[in-house]
Amino acid sequence: MDRDFYTEDHELYRQTVREFLTREVVPHRERWDEERWIDRRVFAAAATSGIYALQVPEQYGGAGELDYRYRMIVCEEVSRAHALSFALTLGLQDDLVLHYLLDLTTDEQKQRWLPGFATGEIIGALAMTEPGAGSDLRGIRTEAKQDGEDWILNGQKTFISSGIMADLVIVAARTNPGGGSKAFTLFVVESDWPGFTRGRKLQKIGLPGQDTAELFFDNVRVPSENVLGGIGRGLHNLMSHLPRERLGISAGAIALSRTIFDVTREYCFTRTAFGKPIGDNQHVRFELAEMATELDVAEAYVDKSVLAYNEGKLTPVDAAKGKWYTSELQKRIVDRCLQLHGGYGYMSEYPVGRAYIDTRIQTIYAGTTEIMKEIIGRDLARGHSHE
Structure with a gap:
Protein backbone atom coordinates (compact mmCIF):
# COMPACT_ATOMS: atom_id res chain seq x y z
CA MET A 1 0.00 0.00 0.00
CA ASP A 2 1.39 3.40 -0.97
CA ARG A 3 1.82 5.75 1.95
CA ASP A 4 0.77 9.18 0.72
CA PHE A 5 1.91 10.90 3.88
CA TYR A 6 5.20 12.72 3.30
CA THR A 7 6.10 15.55 0.93
CA GLU A 8 9.34 16.09 -0.95
CA ASP A 9 10.51 18.42 1.83
CA HIS A 10 10.00 15.64 4.36
CA GLU A 11 12.06 13.23 2.28
CA LEU A 12 14.88 15.79 1.97
CA TYR A 13 14.81 16.11 5.73
CA ARG A 14 15.00 12.32 5.98
CA GLN A 15 18.35 12.43 4.18
CA THR A 16 19.63 14.98 6.68
CA VAL A 17 18.56 12.78 9.60
CA ARG A 18 20.05 9.66 8.01
CA GLU A 19 23.39 11.36 7.39
CA PHE A 20 23.50 12.69 10.94
CA LEU A 21 22.82 9.26 12.44
CA THR A 22 25.44 7.60 10.24
CA ARG A 23 28.03 10.14 11.30
CA GLU A 24 27.21 10.87 14.95
CA VAL A 25 25.25 7.93 16.36
CA VAL A 26 25.86 4.59 14.65
CA PRO A 27 29.61 4.50 15.42
CA HIS A 28 28.91 5.00 19.14
CA ARG A 29 25.60 3.28 19.91
CA GLU A 30 27.09 -0.01 21.18
CA ARG A 31 29.60 1.78 23.41
CA TRP A 32 26.80 3.93 24.83
CA ASP A 33 24.81 0.86 25.77
CA GLU A 34 27.86 -0.85 27.26
CA GLU A 35 28.76 2.24 29.32
CA ARG A 36 25.10 2.94 30.15
CA TRP A 37 25.60 6.54 29.14
CA ILE A 38 25.11 8.55 25.94
CA ASP A 39 27.75 11.17 25.18
CA ARG A 40 26.14 14.48 25.97
CA ARG A 41 27.76 16.19 23.00
CA VAL A 42 25.54 14.23 20.58
CA PHE A 43 22.45 16.10 21.79
CA ALA A 44 24.01 19.47 21.04
CA ALA A 45 24.98 18.18 17.61
CA ALA A 46 21.47 16.78 17.08
CA ALA A 47 19.73 20.01 18.07
CA THR A 48 22.08 22.10 15.93
CA SER A 49 21.41 19.77 12.98
CA GLY A 50 17.65 20.05 13.44
CA ILE A 51 17.11 16.47 14.56
CA TYR A 52 14.97 17.67 17.46
CA ALA A 53 13.69 20.91 19.04
CA LEU A 54 12.36 22.01 15.65
CA GLN A 55 9.30 23.52 17.30
CA VAL A 56 11.25 26.08 19.29
CA PRO A 57 10.23 29.49 17.87
CA GLU A 58 12.71 31.33 15.71
CA GLN A 59 13.19 34.15 18.24
CA TYR A 60 14.65 31.59 20.66
CA GLY A 61 16.94 29.95 18.10
CA GLY A 62 14.68 27.23 16.71
CA ALA A 63 13.00 26.61 13.37
CA GLY A 64 9.41 27.16 14.54
CA GLU A 65 8.36 24.03 12.62
CA LEU A 66 5.08 22.62 13.95
CA ASP A 67 4.55 19.70 11.54
CA TYR A 68 4.82 16.45 13.55
CA ARG A 69 5.69 14.50 10.40
CA TYR A 70 9.28 15.67 10.81
CA ARG A 71 9.30 14.06 14.24
CA MET A 72 7.92 10.87 12.66
CA ILE A 73 10.83 10.78 10.23
CA VAL A 74 13.28 10.99 13.12
CA CYS A 75 11.48 8.06 14.80
CA GLU A 76 11.72 5.99 11.63
CA GLU A 77 15.36 6.72 10.92
CA VAL A 78 16.61 6.28 14.48
CA SER A 79 14.81 2.91 14.55
CA ARG A 80 16.50 1.91 11.31
CA ALA A 81 19.81 2.87 12.90
CA HIS A 82 18.98 0.50 15.79
CA ALA A 83 19.75 3.24 18.32
CA LEU A 84 16.81 2.83 20.67
CA SER A 85 18.38 4.34 23.81
CA PHE A 86 19.12 7.46 21.80
CA ALA A 87 15.61 7.37 20.33
CA LEU A 88 14.04 7.35 23.79
CA THR A 89 16.07 10.35 24.92
CA LEU A 90 15.10 12.33 21.82
CA GLY A 91 11.48 11.45 22.42
CA LEU A 92 11.71 12.56 26.04
CA GLN A 93 13.06 15.95 24.98
CA ASP A 94 10.83 16.52 21.95
CA ASP A 95 7.55 14.94 23.03
CA LEU A 96 7.59 15.82 26.73
CA VAL A 97 9.99 18.40 28.09
CA LEU A 98 9.91 20.81 25.16
CA HIS A 99 6.12 21.04 25.16
CA TYR A 100 5.96 21.90 28.82
CA LEU A 101 8.53 24.63 28.17
CA LEU A 102 6.67 25.89 25.10
CA ASP A 103 3.13 25.81 26.47
CA LEU A 104 3.41 26.65 30.16
CA THR A 105 6.25 29.15 30.46
CA THR A 106 6.12 32.90 30.91
CA ASP A 107 8.00 35.14 28.49
CA GLU A 108 10.80 35.48 31.03
CA GLN A 109 11.05 31.69 31.42
CA LYS A 110 11.13 31.22 27.67
CA GLN A 111 14.05 33.62 27.44
CA ARG A 112 15.88 31.68 30.14
CA TRP A 113 15.36 28.13 28.91
CA LEU A 114 14.38 27.87 25.25
CA PRO A 115 17.63 29.14 23.64
CA GLY A 116 19.62 26.49 25.52
CA PHE A 117 17.10 23.83 24.60
CA ALA A 118 17.27 24.84 20.93
CA THR A 119 21.05 24.28 20.89
CA GLY A 120 20.98 21.07 22.91
CA GLU A 121 22.89 22.66 25.78
CA ILE A 122 19.94 22.17 28.13
CA ILE A 123 18.64 18.64 28.72
CA GLY A 124 15.38 18.25 30.60
CA ALA A 125 13.49 15.60 32.55
CA LEU A 126 9.94 15.19 33.79
CA ALA A 127 9.59 13.95 37.38
CA MET A 128 6.13 12.62 38.13
CA THR A 129 6.56 9.00 39.21
CA GLU A 130 7.26 8.18 42.86
CA PRO A 131 7.90 4.89 44.68
CA GLY A 132 4.23 4.86 45.67
CA ALA A 133 2.68 6.76 42.77
CA GLY A 134 2.90 5.73 39.14
CA SER A 135 -0.17 5.84 36.92
CA ASP A 136 -2.21 7.33 39.80
CA LEU A 137 -0.91 10.90 39.79
CA ARG A 138 -3.17 11.80 42.70
CA GLY A 139 -0.98 9.59 44.88
CA ILE A 140 1.97 12.00 44.60
CA ARG A 141 3.44 12.74 48.04
CA THR A 142 6.28 15.10 47.11
CA GLU A 143 5.19 18.45 48.54
CA ALA A 144 6.07 22.12 48.30
CA LYS A 145 5.24 24.66 51.00
CA GLN A 146 5.34 28.38 50.46
CA ASP A 147 8.00 30.35 52.33
CA GLY A 148 7.72 34.03 51.49
CA GLU A 149 8.20 34.38 47.75
CA ASP A 150 9.80 30.94 47.51
CA TRP A 151 8.66 27.33 47.86
CA ILE A 152 10.35 24.62 49.90
CA LEU A 153 10.29 21.29 48.06
CA ASN A 154 10.60 17.89 49.74
CA GLY A 155 10.12 14.41 48.36
CA GLN A 156 11.42 11.64 46.15
CA LYS A 157 10.93 10.60 42.53
CA THR A 158 11.88 7.37 40.76
CA PHE A 159 12.14 5.91 37.25
CA ILE A 160 13.01 9.38 35.91
CA SER A 161 14.32 9.18 32.35
CA SER A 162 17.44 11.33 31.84
CA GLY A 163 17.36 12.10 35.56
CA ILE A 164 21.15 11.89 35.84
CA MET A 165 21.88 14.02 32.79
CA ALA A 166 19.14 16.62 33.13
CA ASP A 167 19.91 20.30 33.72
CA LEU A 168 16.23 21.13 34.34
CA VAL A 169 13.77 18.82 36.06
CA ILE A 170 10.03 19.53 35.91
CA VAL A 171 8.76 18.29 39.27
CA ALA A 172 5.14 17.59 40.16
CA ALA A 173 4.48 18.39 43.82
CA ARG A 174 1.51 18.68 46.15
CA THR A 175 0.91 22.30 47.13
CA ASN A 176 -2.57 21.98 48.63
CA PRO A 177 -2.91 19.30 51.34
CA GLY A 178 -6.67 19.49 50.97
CA GLY A 179 -6.49 17.58 47.73
CA GLY A 180 -8.79 17.95 44.77
CA SER A 181 -7.92 18.84 41.20
CA LYS A 182 -5.99 21.92 42.33
CA ALA A 183 -3.74 20.10 44.78
CA PHE A 184 -0.64 20.00 42.56
CA THR A 185 1.82 22.42 40.99
CA LEU A 186 4.76 22.00 38.61
CA PHE A 187 8.18 23.42 39.51
CA VAL A 188 11.35 23.62 37.44
CA VAL A 189 14.31 22.54 39.56
CA GLU A 190 17.79 23.38 38.30
CA SER A 191 20.65 20.91 38.60
CA ASP A 192 22.96 22.78 40.97
CA TRP A 193 20.44 23.79 43.63
CA PRO A 194 21.18 22.87 47.27
CA GLY A 195 19.14 19.94 48.52
CA PHE A 196 18.58 18.44 45.07
CA THR A 197 20.47 15.16 44.74
CA ARG A 198 20.43 12.27 42.32
CA GLY A 199 20.44 8.70 43.54
CA ARG A 200 21.76 5.71 41.71
CA LYS A 201 21.49 5.24 37.99
CA LEU A 202 18.86 2.50 37.86
CA GLN A 203 19.80 -0.85 36.31
CA LYS A 204 17.14 -1.61 33.69
CA ILE A 205 16.73 -4.76 31.64
CA GLY A 206 16.59 -2.77 28.40
CA LEU A 207 17.49 0.60 26.87
CA PRO A 208 20.76 0.65 28.85
CA GLY A 209 22.23 3.77 27.25
CA GLN A 210 19.32 5.94 28.39
CA ASP A 211 19.94 6.96 31.99
CA THR A 212 17.11 6.51 34.45
CA ALA A 213 17.38 7.75 38.01
CA GLU A 214 16.04 8.28 41.49
CA LEU A 215 15.81 11.94 42.51
CA PHE A 216 15.68 13.41 46.01
CA PHE A 217 14.54 16.85 47.16
CA ASP A 218 15.53 17.85 50.69
CA ASN A 219 14.32 21.35 51.54
CA VAL A 220 15.05 22.57 48.02
CA ARG A 221 14.29 26.30 47.82
CA VAL A 222 12.46 27.01 44.57
CA PRO A 223 12.00 30.69 43.66
CA SER A 224 8.55 31.74 42.50
CA GLU A 225 9.92 32.46 39.01
CA ASN A 226 10.44 28.69 38.61
CA VAL A 227 6.77 27.83 39.12
CA LEU A 228 5.59 26.33 35.83
CA GLY A 229 2.08 26.85 34.55
CA GLY A 230 0.53 28.39 37.66
CA ILE A 231 -0.12 27.35 41.26
CA GLY A 232 -2.65 24.54 41.55
CA ARG A 233 -2.61 23.86 37.80
CA GLY A 234 -0.23 20.91 37.95
CA LEU A 235 -2.70 18.08 37.42
CA HIS A 236 -4.43 19.90 34.57
CA ASN A 237 -1.08 20.68 32.94
CA LEU A 238 0.10 17.09 33.22
CA MET A 239 -3.11 15.68 31.77
CA SER A 240 -3.23 18.17 28.91
Whole structure:
Protein backbone atom coordinates (compact mmCIF):
# COMPACT_ATOMS: atom_id res chain seq x y z
CA MET A 1 0.00 0.00 0.00
CA ASP A 2 1.39 3.40 -0.97
CA ARG A 3 1.82 5.75 1.95
CA ASP A 4 0.77 9.18 0.72
CA PHE A 5 1.91 10.90 3.88
CA TYR A 6 5.20 12.72 3.30
CA THR A 7 6.10 15.55 0.93
CA GLU A 8 9.34 16.09 -0.95
CA ASP A 9 10.51 18.42 1.83
CA HIS A 10 10.00 15.64 4.36
CA GLU A 11 12.06 13.23 2.28
CA LEU A 12 14.88 15.79 1.97
CA TYR A 13 14.81 16.11 5.73
CA ARG A 14 15.00 12.32 5.98
CA GLN A 15 18.35 12.43 4.18
CA THR A 16 19.63 14.98 6.68
CA VAL A 17 18.56 12.78 9.60
CA ARG A 18 20.05 9.66 8.01
CA GLU A 19 23.39 11.36 7.39
CA PHE A 20 23.50 12.69 10.94
CA LEU A 21 22.82 9.26 12.44
CA THR A 22 25.44 7.60 10.24
CA ARG A 23 28.03 10.14 11.30
CA GLU A 24 27.21 10.87 14.95
CA VAL A 25 25.25 7.93 16.36
CA VAL A 26 25.86 4.59 14.65
CA PRO A 27 29.61 4.50 15.42
CA HIS A 28 28.91 5.00 19.14
CA ARG A 29 25.60 3.28 19.91
CA GLU A 30 27.09 -0.01 21.18
CA ARG A 31 29.60 1.78 23.41
CA TRP A 32 26.80 3.93 24.83
CA ASP A 33 24.81 0.86 25.77
CA GLU A 34 27.86 -0.85 27.26
CA GLU A 35 28.76 2.24 29.32
CA ARG A 36 25.10 2.94 30.15
CA TRP A 37 25.60 6.54 29.14
CA ILE A 38 25.11 8.55 25.94
CA ASP A 39 27.75 11.17 25.18
CA ARG A 40 26.14 14.48 25.97
CA ARG A 41 27.76 16.19 23.00
CA VAL A 42 25.54 14.23 20.58
CA PHE A 43 22.45 16.10 21.79
CA ALA A 44 24.01 19.47 21.04
CA ALA A 45 24.98 18.18 17.61
CA ALA A 46 21.47 16.78 17.08
CA ALA A 47 19.73 20.01 18.07
CA THR A 48 22.08 22.10 15.93
CA SER A 49 21.41 19.77 12.98
CA GLY A 50 17.65 20.05 13.44
CA ILE A 51 17.11 16.47 14.56
CA TYR A 52 14.97 17.67 17.46
CA ALA A 53 13.69 20.91 19.04
CA LEU A 54 12.36 22.01 15.65
CA GLN A 55 9.30 23.52 17.30
CA VAL A 56 11.25 26.08 19.29
CA PRO A 57 10.23 29.49 17.87
CA GLU A 58 12.71 31.33 15.71
CA GLN A 59 13.19 34.15 18.24
CA TYR A 60 14.65 31.59 20.66
CA GLY A 61 16.94 29.95 18.10
CA GLY A 62 14.68 27.23 16.71
CA ALA A 63 13.00 26.61 13.37
CA GLY A 64 9.41 27.16 14.54
CA GLU A 65 8.36 24.03 12.62
CA LEU A 66 5.08 22.62 13.95
CA ASP A 67 4.55 19.70 11.54
CA TYR A 68 4.82 16.45 13.55
CA ARG A 69 5.69 14.50 10.40
CA TYR A 70 9.28 15.67 10.81
CA ARG A 71 9.30 14.06 14.24
CA MET A 72 7.92 10.87 12.66
CA ILE A 73 10.83 10.78 10.23
CA VAL A 74 13.28 10.99 13.12
CA CYS A 75 11.48 8.06 14.80
CA GLU A 76 11.72 5.99 11.63
CA GLU A 77 15.36 6.72 10.92
CA VAL A 78 16.61 6.28 14.48
CA SER A 79 14.81 2.91 14.55
CA ARG A 80 16.50 1.91 11.31
CA ALA A 81 19.81 2.87 12.90
CA HIS A 82 18.98 0.50 15.79
CA ALA A 83 19.75 3.24 18.32
CA LEU A 84 16.81 2.83 20.67
CA SER A 85 18.38 4.34 23.81
CA PHE A 86 19.12 7.46 21.80
CA ALA A 87 15.61 7.37 20.33
CA LEU A 88 14.04 7.35 23.79
CA THR A 89 16.07 10.35 24.92
CA LEU A 90 15.10 12.33 21.82
CA GLY A 91 11.48 11.45 22.42
CA LEU A 92 11.71 12.56 26.04
CA GLN A 93 13.06 15.95 24.98
CA ASP A 94 10.83 16.52 21.95
CA ASP A 95 7.55 14.94 23.03
CA LEU A 96 7.59 15.82 26.73
CA VAL A 97 9.99 18.40 28.09
CA LEU A 98 9.91 20.81 25.16
CA HIS A 99 6.12 21.04 25.16
CA TYR A 100 5.96 21.90 28.82
CA LEU A 101 8.53 24.63 28.17
CA LEU A 102 6.67 25.89 25.10
CA ASP A 103 3.13 25.81 26.47
CA LEU A 104 3.41 26.65 30.16
CA THR A 105 6.25 29.15 30.46
CA THR A 106 6.12 32.90 30.91
CA ASP A 107 8.00 35.14 28.49
CA GLU A 108 10.80 35.48 31.03
CA GLN A 109 11.05 31.69 31.42
CA LYS A 110 11.13 31.22 27.67
CA GLN A 111 14.05 33.62 27.44
CA ARG A 112 15.88 31.68 30.14
CA TRP A 113 15.36 28.13 28.91
CA LEU A 114 14.38 27.87 25.25
CA PRO A 115 17.63 29.14 23.64
CA GLY A 116 19.62 26.49 25.52
CA PHE A 117 17.10 23.83 24.60
CA ALA A 118 17.27 24.84 20.93
CA THR A 119 21.05 24.28 20.89
CA GLY A 120 20.98 21.07 22.91
CA GLU A 121 22.89 22.66 25.78
CA ILE A 122 19.94 22.17 28.13
CA ILE A 123 18.64 18.64 28.72
CA GLY A 124 15.38 18.25 30.60
CA ALA A 125 13.49 15.60 32.55
CA LEU A 126 9.94 15.19 33.79
CA ALA A 127 9.59 13.95 37.38
CA MET A 128 6.13 12.62 38.13
CA THR A 129 6.56 9.00 39.21
CA GLU A 130 7.26 8.18 42.86
CA PRO A 131 7.90 4.89 44.68
CA GLY A 132 4.23 4.86 45.67
CA ALA A 133 2.68 6.76 42.77
CA GLY A 134 2.90 5.73 39.14
CA SER A 135 -0.17 5.84 36.92
CA ASP A 136 -2.21 7.33 39.80
CA LEU A 137 -0.91 10.90 39.79
CA ARG A 138 -3.17 11.80 42.70
CA GLY A 139 -0.98 9.59 44.88
CA ILE A 140 1.97 12.00 44.60
CA ARG A 141 3.44 12.74 48.04
CA THR A 142 6.28 15.10 47.11
CA GLU A 143 5.19 18.45 48.54
CA ALA A 144 6.07 22.12 48.30
CA LYS A 145 5.24 24.66 51.00
CA GLN A 146 5.34 28.38 50.46
CA ASP A 147 8.00 30.35 52.33
CA GLY A 148 7.72 34.03 51.49
CA GLU A 149 8.20 34.38 47.75
CA ASP A 150 9.80 30.94 47.51
CA TRP A 151 8.66 27.33 47.86
CA ILE A 152 10.35 24.62 49.90
CA LEU A 153 10.29 21.29 48.06
CA ASN A 154 10.60 17.89 49.74
CA GLY A 155 10.12 14.41 48.36
CA GLN A 156 11.42 11.64 46.15
CA LYS A 157 10.93 10.60 42.53
CA THR A 158 11.88 7.37 40.76
CA PHE A 159 12.14 5.91 37.25
CA ILE A 160 13.01 9.38 35.91
CA SER A 161 14.32 9.18 32.35
CA SER A 162 17.44 11.33 31.84
CA GLY A 163 17.36 12.10 35.56
CA ILE A 164 21.15 11.89 35.84
CA MET A 165 21.88 14.02 32.79
CA ALA A 166 19.14 16.62 33.13
CA ASP A 167 19.91 20.30 33.72
CA LEU A 168 16.23 21.13 34.34
CA VAL A 169 13.77 18.82 36.06
CA ILE A 170 10.03 19.53 35.91
CA VAL A 171 8.76 18.29 39.27
CA ALA A 172 5.14 17.59 40.16
CA ALA A 173 4.48 18.39 43.82
CA ARG A 174 1.51 18.68 46.15
CA THR A 175 0.91 22.30 47.13
CA ASN A 176 -2.57 21.98 48.63
CA PRO A 177 -2.91 19.30 51.34
CA GLY A 178 -6.67 19.49 50.97
CA GLY A 179 -6.49 17.58 47.73
CA GLY A 180 -8.79 17.95 44.77
CA SER A 181 -7.92 18.84 41.20
CA LYS A 182 -5.99 21.92 42.33
CA ALA A 183 -3.74 20.10 44.78
CA PHE A 184 -0.64 20.00 42.56
CA THR A 185 1.82 22.42 40.99
CA LEU A 186 4.76 22.00 38.61
CA PHE A 187 8.18 23.42 39.51
CA VAL A 188 11.35 23.62 37.44
CA VAL A 189 14.31 22.54 39.56
CA GLU A 190 17.79 23.38 38.30
CA SER A 191 20.65 20.91 38.60
CA ASP A 192 22.96 22.78 40.97
CA TRP A 193 20.44 23.79 43.63
CA PRO A 194 21.18 22.87 47.27
CA GLY A 195 19.14 19.94 48.52
CA PHE A 196 18.58 18.44 45.07
CA THR A 197 20.47 15.16 44.74
CA ARG A 198 20.43 12.27 42.32
CA GLY A 199 20.44 8.70 43.54
CA ARG A 200 21.76 5.71 41.71
CA LYS A 201 21.49 5.24 37.99
CA LEU A 202 18.86 2.50 37.86
CA GLN A 203 19.80 -0.85 36.31
CA LYS A 204 17.14 -1.61 33.69
CA ILE A 205 16.73 -4.76 31.64
CA GLY A 206 16.59 -2.77 28.40
CA LEU A 207 17.49 0.60 26.87
CA PRO A 208 20.76 0.65 28.85
CA GLY A 209 22.23 3.77 27.25
CA GLN A 210 19.32 5.94 28.39
CA ASP A 211 19.94 6.96 31.99
CA THR A 212 17.11 6.51 34.45
CA ALA A 213 17.38 7.75 38.01
CA GLU A 214 16.04 8.28 41.49
CA LEU A 215 15.81 11.94 42.51
CA PHE A 216 15.68 13.41 46.01
CA PHE A 217 14.54 16.85 47.16
CA ASP A 218 15.53 17.85 50.69
CA ASN A 219 14.32 21.35 51.54
CA VAL A 220 15.05 22.57 48.02
CA ARG A 221 14.29 26.30 47.82
CA VAL A 222 12.46 27.01 44.57
CA PRO A 223 12.00 30.69 43.66
CA SER A 224 8.55 31.74 42.50
CA GLU A 225 9.92 32.46 39.01
CA ASN A 226 10.44 28.69 38.61
CA VAL A 227 6.77 27.83 39.12
CA LEU A 228 5.59 26.33 35.83
CA GLY A 229 2.08 26.85 34.55
CA GLY A 230 0.53 28.39 37.66
CA ILE A 231 -0.12 27.35 41.26
CA GLY A 232 -2.65 24.54 41.55
CA ARG A 233 -2.61 23.86 37.80
CA GLY A 234 -0.23 20.91 37.95
CA LEU A 235 -2.70 18.08 37.42
CA HIS A 236 -4.43 19.90 34.57
CA ASN A 237 -1.08 20.68 32.94
CA LEU A 238 0.10 17.09 33.22
CA MET A 239 -3.11 15.68 31.77
CA SER A 240 -3.23 18.17 28.91
CA HIS A 241 0.22 17.10 27.71
CA LEU A 242 -0.40 13.37 27.72
CA PRO A 243 -1.71 13.17 24.10
CA ARG A 244 1.62 14.40 22.71
CA GLU A 245 3.57 11.99 24.91
CA ARG A 246 1.39 9.07 23.86
CA LEU A 247 1.56 10.02 20.19
CA GLY A 248 5.34 9.90 20.57
CA ILE A 249 5.12 6.33 21.92
CA SER A 250 2.89 5.34 19.00
CA ALA A 251 5.27 6.89 16.48
CA GLY A 252 8.25 5.10 17.98
CA ALA A 253 6.38 1.81 18.26
CA ILE A 254 5.28 1.71 14.64
CA ALA A 255 8.74 2.78 13.45
CA LEU A 256 10.57 0.09 15.42
CA SER A 257 8.03 -2.57 14.49
CA ARG A 258 8.42 -1.76 10.81
CA THR A 259 12.21 -1.82 11.09
CA ILE A 260 12.34 -5.23 12.77
CA PHE A 261 9.80 -6.62 10.32
CA ASP A 262 11.90 -5.45 7.37
CA VAL A 263 15.03 -7.00 8.86
CA THR A 264 13.17 -10.27 9.46
CA ARG A 265 11.63 -10.37 6.01
CA GLU A 266 15.10 -10.07 4.50
CA TYR A 267 16.41 -12.76 6.83
CA CYS A 268 13.62 -15.18 5.92
CA PHE A 269 14.45 -15.07 2.22
CA THR A 270 18.23 -15.32 2.63
CA ARG A 271 18.47 -17.86 5.46
CA THR A 272 18.24 -21.43 4.14
CA ALA A 273 17.11 -24.60 5.86
CA PHE A 274 16.60 -28.00 4.27
CA GLY A 275 17.92 -26.67 0.99
CA LYS A 276 15.64 -23.66 0.55
CA PRO A 277 14.99 -20.21 2.06
CA ILE A 278 12.86 -20.48 5.20
CA GLY A 279 10.54 -17.91 3.60
CA ASP A 280 9.51 -20.56 1.07
CA ASN A 281 7.65 -22.38 3.84
CA GLN A 282 3.97 -21.54 3.93
CA HIS A 283 3.91 -21.06 7.69
CA VAL A 284 6.67 -18.45 7.53
CA ARG A 285 4.97 -16.65 4.66
CA PHE A 286 1.71 -16.59 6.63
CA GLU A 287 3.54 -15.14 9.64
CA LEU A 288 5.03 -12.41 7.45
CA ALA A 289 1.68 -11.77 5.77
CA GLU A 290 -0.08 -11.31 9.11
CA MET A 291 2.56 -8.94 10.42
CA ALA A 292 2.63 -6.90 7.20
CA THR A 293 -1.13 -6.47 7.40
CA GLU A 294 -1.14 -5.51 11.07
CA LEU A 295 1.60 -2.97 10.45
CA ASP A 296 -0.21 -1.34 7.54
CA VAL A 297 -3.45 -1.08 9.50
CA ALA A 298 -1.77 0.35 12.61
CA GLU A 299 0.38 2.71 10.55
CA ALA A 300 -2.76 4.15 8.97
CA TYR A 301 -4.11 4.94 12.45
CA VAL A 302 -0.86 6.57 13.53
CA ASP A 303 -0.69 8.64 10.35
CA LYS A 304 -4.25 9.80 10.95
CA SER A 305 -3.33 10.68 14.55
CA VAL A 306 -0.33 12.71 13.40
CA LEU A 307 -2.44 14.73 11.00
CA ALA A 308 -5.06 15.25 13.74
CA TYR A 309 -2.32 16.43 16.09
CA ASN A 310 -1.07 18.88 13.47
CA GLU A 311 -4.59 20.33 13.31
CA GLY A 312 -4.93 20.48 17.10
CA LYS A 313 -7.60 17.78 17.08
CA LEU A 314 -5.92 14.73 18.63
CA THR A 315 -7.97 13.84 21.70
CA PRO A 316 -6.64 12.12 24.84
CA VAL A 317 -8.85 9.12 24.06
CA ASP A 318 -7.62 8.76 20.48
CA ALA A 319 -4.01 9.10 21.68
CA ALA A 320 -4.66 6.42 24.31
CA LYS A 321 -6.04 4.07 21.64
CA GLY A 322 -2.93 4.48 19.55
CA LYS A 323 -0.56 4.15 22.49
CA TRP A 324 -1.86 0.85 23.85
CA TYR A 325 -2.44 -0.76 20.48
CA THR A 326 0.87 0.11 18.85
CA SER A 327 2.93 -0.72 21.94
CA GLU A 328 1.22 -4.11 22.26
CA LEU A 329 1.67 -4.63 18.51
CA GLN A 330 5.38 -3.86 18.89
CA LYS A 331 5.66 -6.60 21.52
CA ARG A 332 3.93 -9.12 19.24
CA ILE A 333 5.89 -8.18 16.12
CA VAL A 334 9.29 -8.27 17.79
CA ASP A 335 8.53 -11.55 19.56
CA ARG A 336 7.41 -13.24 16.33
CA CYS A 337 10.38 -11.87 14.43
CA LEU A 338 12.77 -13.22 17.04
CA GLN A 339 11.14 -16.64 16.68
CA LEU A 340 11.64 -16.54 12.91
CA HIS A 341 15.33 -15.77 13.44
CA GLY A 342 15.71 -18.95 15.48
CA GLY A 343 18.82 -19.13 17.65
CA TYR A 344 20.33 -16.09 15.97
CA GLY A 345 17.46 -13.98 17.26
CA TYR A 346 18.57 -14.67 20.82
CA MET A 347 22.02 -13.21 20.15
CA SER A 348 22.52 -9.63 21.29
CA GLU A 349 24.49 -8.68 18.18
CA TYR A 350 21.35 -9.15 16.11
CA PRO A 351 18.99 -6.15 16.04
CA VAL A 352 15.95 -8.30 16.79
CA GLY A 353 17.52 -9.60 20.00
CA ARG A 354 18.29 -6.13 21.29
CA ALA A 355 14.86 -4.86 20.22
CA TYR A 356 13.21 -7.70 22.15
CA ILE A 357 14.70 -6.47 25.42
CA ASP A 358 14.21 -2.77 24.67
CA THR A 359 10.58 -3.25 23.63
CA ARG A 360 9.21 -4.55 26.92
CA ILE A 361 8.86 -1.13 28.57
CA GLN A 362 6.63 0.24 25.81
CA THR A 363 3.39 -1.04 27.31
CA ILE A 364 4.29 0.35 30.74
CA TYR A 365 5.60 3.92 30.55
CA ALA A 366 3.48 6.90 29.48
CA GLY A 367 0.53 5.01 30.96
CA THR A 368 0.15 1.24 31.01
CA THR A 369 -2.03 -0.63 28.55
CA GLU A 370 -4.53 -1.18 31.34
CA ILE A 371 -4.71 2.54 32.12
CA MET A 372 -5.16 3.34 28.41
CA LYS A 373 -8.10 0.93 28.22
CA GLU A 374 -9.61 2.46 31.34
CA ILE A 375 -9.41 5.93 29.76
CA ILE A 376 -11.12 4.65 26.62
CA GLY A 377 -13.68 2.66 28.59
CA ARG A 378 -14.64 5.63 30.76
CA ASP A 379 -15.15 7.70 27.64
CA LEU A 380 -17.42 5.04 26.17
CA ALA A 381 -19.43 4.86 29.38
CA ARG A 382 -19.77 8.63 29.73
CA GLY A 383 -23.32 9.77 29.16
CA HIS A 384 -24.87 6.35 29.69
CA SER A 385 -27.04 5.80 32.74
CA HIS A 386 -26.74 2.63 34.81
CA GLU A 387 -29.79 0.81 35.94
